Amino acid sequence: MKSFGSIRRNFAPWKDPAAKPYIEFRNVTKIFGDFTAVDNLSLNIYEREFFALLGASGCGKSTLLRMLAGFEEPTSGAILLDGQDLRGIPPYRRPVNMMFQSYALFPHMTVEANIAFGLKQDGMPKPDIEARVKEMLKLVRLEQFAKRKPHQLSGGQRQRVALARSVAKRPKVLLLDEPLGALDKKLREATQFELMDLQQDLGLTFVVVTHDQEEAMTMADRIAIMDKGQVMQVATPAEVYEAPSSRFVADFVGNVNMLEGEVASRDENRVVITGASGAQITVEHSGDVQPGTHVAFAIRPEKIKVSSKQPVGTGANAMQGEVWDLAYLGDMTVYHIKLDDGQVVKASSLNSARIHDDPLTWSDRAWISFTPDAGVVLTR
Amino acid sequence: MAQTLDQTAAAQPPREGEGLASFIRSRMVILVPYLWLLVFFLIPFAIVFKISLSQSAISMPPYAPTFDVSAGFSGLLDNLRELSFDNYLWLLDDALYFNAYLSSVWIAAVSTFFALLIGYPMAYAMARAPSSLRMVLLMLVILPFWTSFLIRVYAWIGILKPEGLLNQFLIWVGIIDTPLQIMNTHTAIYIGIVYSYLPFMVLPLYASLEKMDFSLIEAAQDLGCPPISAFWKITFPLSLPGALAGCLLVFIPAVGEFVIPDLLGGSQTLMIGKTLWNEFFANRDWPVASAVAIVLLLILVVPMMFFQRAQARAQEQER
Amino acid sequence: MQGKLSRFNIVSLVFGFAFLYLPIVLLVIYSFNASRLVTVWGGFSTRWYVSLFSNQQLIDAAWVTFRIAVISATVATVLGTMAALALTRYTRFRGRFLFSGMVFAPLVMPEVITGLSLLLLFVAIGLDRGMFTVTLAHVTFSMCFVAVVVQSRLLSFDRSLEEAAMDLGATPTRTFFHVTLPVIMPAIVSGWMLAFTLSLDDLVIASFTSGPGATTLPMRIYSQVRLGVTPEINAVCTLLIAFVTVGVLTAAIVNKRRDLQRQRDEHAALRG
Numbered sequence: 001m002k003s004f005g006s007i008r009r010n011f012a013p014w015k016d017p018a019a020k021p022y023i024e025f026r027n028v029t030k031i032f033g034d035f036t037a038v039d040n041l042s043l044n045i046y047e048r049e050f051f052a053l054l055g056a057s058g059c060g061k062s063t064l065l066r067m068l069a070g071f072e073e074p075t076s077g078a079i080l081l082d083g084q085d086l087r088g089i090p091p092y093r094r095p096v097n098m099m100f101q102s103y104a105l106f107p108h109m110t111v112e113a114n115i116a117f118g119l120k121q122d123g124m125p126k127p128d129i130e131a132r133v134k135e136m137l138k139l140v141r142l143e144q145f146a147k148r149k150p151h152q153l154s155g156g157q158r159q160r161v162a163l164a165r166s167v168a169k170r171p172k173v174l175l176l177d178e179p180l181g182a183l184d185k186k187l188r189e190a191t192q193f194e195l196m197d198l199q200q201d202l203g204l205t206f207v208v209v210t211h212d213q214e215e216a217m218t219m220a221d222r223i224a225i226m227d228k229g230q231v232m233q234v235a236t237p238a239e240v241y242e243a244p245s246s247r248f249v250a251d252f253v254g255n256v257n258m259l260e261g262e263v264a265s266r267d268e269n270r271v272v273i274t275g276a277s278g279a280q281i282t283v284e285h286s287g288d289v290q291p292g293t294h295v296a297f298a299i300r301p302e303k304i305k306v307s308s309k310q311p312v313g314t315g316a317n318a319m320q321g322e323v324w325d326l327a328y329l330g331d332m333t334v335y336h337i338k339l340d341d342g343q344v345v346k347a348s349s350l351n352s353a354r355i356h357d358d359p360l361t362w363s364d365r366a367w368i369s370f371t372p373d374a375g376v377v378l379t380r
Numbered sequence: 381m382a383q384t385l386d387q388t389a390a391a392q393p394p395r396e397g398e399g400l401a402s403f404i405r406s407r408m409v410i411l412v413p414y415l416w417l418l419v420f421f422l423i424p425f426a427i428v429f430k431i432s433l434s435q436s437a438i439s440m441p442p443y444a445p446t447f448d449v450s451a452g453f454s455g456l457l458d459n460l461r462e463l464s465f466d467n468y469l470w471l472l473d474d475a476l477y478f479n480a481y482l483s484s485v486w487i488a489a490v491s492t493f494f495a496l497l498i499g500y501p502m503a504y505a506m507a508r509a510p511s512s513l514r515m516v517l518l519m520l521v522i523l524p525f526w527t528s529f530l531i532r533v534y535a536w537i538g539i540l541k542p543e544g545l546l547n548q549f550l551i552w553v554g555i556i557d558t559p560l561q562i563m564n565t566h567t568a569i570y571i572g573i574v575y576s577y578l579p580f581m582v583l584p585l586y587a588s589l590e591k592m593d594f595s596l597i598e599a600a601q602d603l604g605c606p607p608i609s610a611f612w613k614i615t616f617p618l619s620l621p622g623a624l625a626g627c628l629l630v631f632i633p634a635v636g637e638f639v640i641p642d643l644l645g646g647s648q649t650l651m652i653g654k655t656l657w658n659e660f661f662a663n664r665d666w667p668v669a670s671a672v673a674i675v676l677l678l679i680l681v682v683p684m685m686f687f688q689r690a691q692a693r694a695q696e697q698e699r
Numbered sequence: 700m701q702g703k704l705s706r707f708n709i710v711s712l713v714f715g716f717a718f719l720y721l722p723i724v725l726l727v728i729y730s731f732n733a734s735r736l737v738t739v740w741g742g743f744s745t746r747w748y749v750s751l752f753s754n755q756q757l758i759d760a761a762w763v764t765f766r767i768a769v770i771s772a773t774v775a776t777v778l779g780t781m782a783a784l785a786l787t788r789y790t791r792f793r794g795r796f797l798f799s800g801m802v803f804a805p806l807v808m809p810e811v812i813t814g815l816s817l818l819l820l821f822v823a824i825g826l827d828r829g830m831f832t833v834t835l836a837h838v839t840f841s842m843c844f845v846a847v848v849v850q851s852r853l854l855s856f857d858r859s860l861e862e863a864a865m866d867l868g869a870t871p872t873r874t875f876f877h878v879t880l881p882v883i884m885p886a887i888v889s890g891w892m893l894a895f896t897l898s899l900d901d902l903v904i905a906s907f908t909s910g911p912g913a914t915t916l917p918m919r920i921y922s923q924v925r926l927g928v929t930p931e932i933n934a935v936c937t938l939l940i941a942f943v944t945v946g947v948l949t950a951a952i953v954n955k956r957r958d959l960q961r962q963r964d965e966h967a968a969l970r971g
Binding site for chain 2 (some may be wrong): 704707708709711712714715716718719720722723725726729778779781782784785788789792794797798799800801802803804805806807808809810811812815816817819820823835836838839842846896899900902903906907917920921924925928932933936939940943944946947948951955
């Protein structure tokens with residue numbers, strides 16, 4: 001297998017103002033009866049991108065995918081693929097293929113016939129179909145299962161047949177609806193990397209819908225976090241995690257502590273936030289925020305340091321509390337510290353040493369501390 | 381062979397013919413069976429109703445006025461003027477018809493009750509049987525349903541008649557010394573109906589009992605409910621939809637049953653299906669037969685609507 | 700709901716099935732009775748079966764019945780499948796309530812009413828009564844049974860199969876014939892079998908809608924039964940029962956085999 005590291009390393013067309021988007025959602029709205037599934041949504045996806053739509057069920061991510069495939073028409077707005085408006089084009093004429101959540105393998109056809117199905121619809125010559133099917137079977141390592149029916153395969157094999165079938169036509173875009181949802185955890189993790197390699201190998205644009213944030217973070221170049229039919233943030237996995245744009249995104253991805261308060265004062269790139277109890281923290285923030293604004297400081301548990309003694313010097317923010325709860329997870333320990341103002345803060349620390357002289361335990365007094373750049377200030 | 385939009389959509393505008401074909405096809409799927417049922421199911425009822433308002437006549441067809449489209453609109457008006465409710469008054473006048481309706485409903489109700497009494501324990505036992513046995517038992521319930529109704533009713537004649545197998549057996553055992561008169565009584569009809577319609581009772585009951593989660597019973601018992609009372613408080617209420625469907629499937633056709641009262645009930649039994657048949661085939665009085673059918677339909681309309689409602693609800697649940 | 704059967708369960712099963720099967724078993728046994736007196740055992744004999752084959756009336760009636768059953772079951776299967784598709788795929792169209800009412804009502808409609816109303820229709824439009832009218836009548840009531848059987852299969856049908864086919868470039872027509880139809884085929888086949896036996900068994904509707912020269916087997920049997928129980932009738936009935944039972948059991952065994960094979964395959968797939 002070739003290494004695609006160098007390609008992925010430099011792949012960032014969204015940063016290039018001259019790059020033309022490959023898929024464009026322009027003010028797309030989809031209404032079912034009195035339910036608005038997608039609400040005036042605009043989104044650009046670039047060629048060869050591995051793009052993930054992440055959100056809870058009912059957020060509109062599947063509807064977005066189904067509109068791209070042609071199973072639903074937008075109520076208003078336009079969807080463009082490679083500059084071409086897709087409105088009115090039925091699913092069987094779109095150069096887009098989908099891998100279904102249920103796999104939707106035709107139960108009365110063999111693996112081979114399933115993979116050949118789409119090619120036959122195009123009227124491809126028979127020898128070409130055979131060659132392509134062979135190639136696909138090799139790609140997903142199912143050569144010896146060609147003559148089997150879907151029910152004679154294991155879950156992982158079925159998933160690979162579904163994948164082979166949907167890429168056999170070399171679509172411009174491959175849509176994947178919860179592609180790994182039906183697999184067990186171990187298989188899922190292995191398959192994530194296979195999917196990434198496959199995408200690079202074939203040079204296709206992938207749009208994947210998932211509710212599993214780990215899956216989205218592992219595979220995608222960029223993630224769109226969706227809620228109530230709208231895109232809350234589109235960014236790389238690292239940005240989504242480290243620089244969420246709103247309370248919703250910060251809360252949706254990973255664990256987070258929200259320290260709520262009012263802006264007391266600000267200078268060039270720092271603000272001072274006063275909490276409900278009067279405790280003040282000083283954190284980095286470059287955006288424009290007026291004193292008196294209600295904000296939240298979002299900080300991830302692993303960015304908070306827990307210690308039994310007051311940290312000295314360093315200019316870090318420090319607060320005192322009591323160990324309310326703790327969970328030893330092996331690689332790390334998670335603390336719930338109840339601060340003196342009553343708020344409970346989650347903090348995790350890596351157990352890099354095997355033996356602690358004086359481990360913190362229930363009801364101990366403890367200090368938490370974090371640096372000014374350890375979190376982000378959120379106004380939304 | 382990468383697909384491109386130019387090949388698929390832009391260069392070839394969607395073919396008109398195909399769009400049209402798929403439009404017609406999708407409507408055809410509804411239209412063809414719809415029209416068939418309108419012509420062969422609904423319109424016939426309108427004709428039955430119309431003829432029930434006509435006078436009996438000695439001709440072919442034996443009623444007047446007949447439909448004559450060539451007479452035009454005025455002819456149709458003349459026809460309408462000749463229509464009358466005489467046949468319905470006749471039904472009211474003659475106690476025979478009233479009694480026939482009443483005893484049909486009564487016989488159907490009693491038979492439905494006994495079918496439930498026999499069918500429920502069967503369905504319950506089937507639902508509790510190990511799954512390997514269950515398919516065999518289900519097959520055994522369905523099999524008689526495939527065999528001819530007429531034959532199954534006929535089989536009882538040889539058993540129930542005075543010198544029949546049942547009496548021979550009972551005398552041989554020594555329970556009785558003179559043959560029981562079962563043939564040509566209501567008892568024979570009850571037996572016939574329960575026997576013929578038992579699968580219709582068992583199948584919906586089994587379906588609703590089999591779906592039930594047995595851990596519900598375990599939960600009830602765990603919470604201190606003894607088995608008998610767990611049955612009445614949990615199992616029975618949950619199986620009521622199945623029981624209702626089964627009862628309707630037995631009751632409705634049983635009210636209008638003809639073969640069973642005719643073959644097992646003898647000449648003395650009054651059931652409306654038999655009365656209708658006699659009016660039609662023996663008396664050749666088509667208008668009165670039609671009136672009998674309309675009144676029978678009116679009696680059954682309410683349970684039939686119940687049935688359709690239950691069907692629709694069951695369908696919704698499966699969705 | 701599974702578990703061990705209590706004594707009460709076993710008793711109710713034994714009693715119930717004895718009730719269902721004893722009359723048929725007795726009928727079959729007595730069809731081999733040598734005596735003309737049907738209720739007195741006079742030794743084993745197949746003479747009644749032999750005499751059947753020289754009864755031209757019965758053979759004619761059987762042939763008429765068979766032809767009606769094949770044709771009406773086939774037409775009813777097409778119409779019933781369409782009705783099932785209409786009911787499951789088009790949740791909203793004008794007159795849907797009436798339509799579903801017309802599909803379900805014939806299932807419970809007393810046969811005397813259906814028979815009478817169809818007869819009056821045929822008279823009103825001046826259609827000569829005979830095999831053709833019986834066939835029309837049988838199509839009408841058996842298509843509703845087919846519709847119910849096919850509909851229950853369609854309700855559990857995974858629609859993403861059709862979407863997948865279209866996504867891969869199959870037009871709606873091709874999708875229907877290459878994916879939908881093959882997948883629901885078992886239900887369509889059992890619908891056909893049901894329609895076939897319903898037509899084979901029907902007495903009441905056929906009596907109303909039939910004309911001279913189109914006497915079906917049940918009509919022939921009925922007219923003889925009214926004169927009393929005879930060993931010949933027992934023999935005819937036994938043959939009919941055997942015919943239907945063999946058909947139904949074959950279908951069931953084929954199905955069971957397929958299921959078992961499927962289960963074995965699935966187990967193998969899980970292991971390998």
